[in-house]
Amino acid sequence: MRHSGKLSPKYLQYVSFQSQEATVSLFNCSRKLLILVATSSLMTACSNSDKQADLTTDVDATMDSLVTVEWLSQHLDDPDLVVLDCTVLVEMDENGGYRIVSGRANYEGGHIPTAAFADLMGDLSDGDSPFQFAVPTPEQFVAAISALGVGDDTRVVLYDSYNSAWAARVWWMLRWVGFDRTALLNGGLDAWTAEGRPLSTEPANRPAGKLTLALRPELIVDRDEVLASIDNDAVNIIDALSEAQYRGEISMYGRPGHIPGASNVPSSSLVDDAGRYRSNDELSTLFDIDRNTRAITYCGGGIAASSDAFIMTRLGFKDVAVYTASLQEWAADPANPLETGPDLDRTSE
Numbered sequence: 001m002r003h004s005g006k007l008s009p010k011y012l013q014y015v016s017f018q019s020q021e022a023t024v025s026l027f028n029c030s031r032k033l034l035i036l037v038a039t040s041s042l043m044t045a046c047s048n049s050d051k052q053a054d055l056t057t058d059v060d061a062t063m064d065s066l067v068t069v070e071w072l073s074q075h076l077d078d079p080d081l082v083v084l085d086c087t088v089l090v091e092m093d094e095n096g097g098y099r100i101v102s103g104r105a106n107y108e109g110g111h112i113p114t115a116a117f118a119d120l121m122g123d124l125s126d127g128d129s130p131f132q133f134a135v136p137t138p139e140q141f142v143a144a145i146s147a148l149g150v151g152d153d154t155r156v157v158l159y160d161s162y163n164s165a166w167a168a169r170v171w172w173m174l175r176w177v178g179f180d181r182t183a184l185l186n187g188g189l190d191a192w193t194a195e196g197r198p199l200s201t202e203p204a205n206r207p208a209g210k211l212t213l214a215l216r217p218e219l220i221v222d223r224d225e226v227l228a229s230i231d232n233d234a235v236n237i238i239d240a241l242s243e244a245q246y247r248g249e250i251s252m253y254g255r256p257g258h259i260p261g262a263s264n265v266p267s268s269s270l271v272d273d274a275g276r277y278r279s280n281d282e283l284s285t286l287f288d289i290d291r292n293t294r295a296i297t298y299c300g301g302g303i304a305a306s307s308d309a310f311i312m313t314r315l316g317f318k319d320v321a322v323y324t325a326s327l328q329e330w331a332a333d334p335a336n337p338l339e340t341g342p343d344l345d346r347t348s349e
Helices: 019-022 051-064 069-075 104-109 138-146 165-176 188-194 224-230 243-246 280-286 304-314 324-328
Strands: 081-085 088-092 098-102 155-159 182-183 235-239 294-298 317-320
Touching: 069 188, 098 104, 098 165, 138 165, 155 165, 155 188, 165 182, 182 188, 224 235, 224 294, 224 324, 294 304, 294 324, 304 317
Parallel strands: 081 155, 155 182, 235 294, 294 317
Antiparallel strands: 088 098
16 A cells, blocks of 8 residues: 655656756764674773774774765775765756766876775766666676776775755665665765865875675666556555645646655655754655565666665665666656656555
8 A cells, every 4th residue: 555755845847857866965863883793802981992993903904884974984995995986967058958067087186095986977887878867787887897996805984065966866876786885975075075174186006896786676666567566555656856746736747746656755855954864763754664564766867766765775674776767768758657746645545
């Protein structure tokens, strides 16, 4: 049975696909990890400093999926840590519309030291697809991300310069190919610079990694699975676009509205005024559905949807997928149904 996602009272009504897709940042959480120690050598309070250092190393090796500026600053020189700038920029064009540009120039102008540039408009997408940010083949993605230094023995921190939605997309694709030692930087580049941390213009100088492909195909779905899920009460479909786009008041994809039966949890509702994710308690109220059932998120091009999926995964949802082609593909085909109007409360059915 589907339940309606509760909306935050604040949301942003964007007038472009990409500005909506990028309305996500990372929610504020503690970086402290639960430490389970079962070794007899640590049973006394007089353990030496070497043992304390070993314990810290073990904890850091697991790394939370959300890290703070302080954490990253302390671990920036760790030999196994790969930092990737995933920035994509949305700029106004001469006609008052919007255009999407690579964040590479932004990266070259100043980035977090040691970071390489992960190009979502380049080799991390399928350039032959008619849709923006189409997912490449798993093999192509693994080859591209490995070239940036990501390997089985590394940890990865992702960030961007606009609320971390782009970083969330790369995070989701890494999970898709079986790599879990990945985190988002809380607040992204803005949080880093707000604390007066240094920037670098030096390109990353890291050898290619060796990443083993262990595909989880269920994490990314296509149009056919979404269509089959519309009348399936065991699947929850979640629209991550703004409330106005969901209702059909704004149309960015040729036809207005949302996929029938979908509830609306805008990616903008996940963050506070500072651009950080809300507390777990607040976020849990937005996703008022069974955490053990299948959930599919979508948006315009799989960016905002990845942010919703990131949060749902952190909240303990067991079976989340992203429809990465989203409304770019769905709305282009009149055979795919769309409906307008308010969220449908199916709890009474």
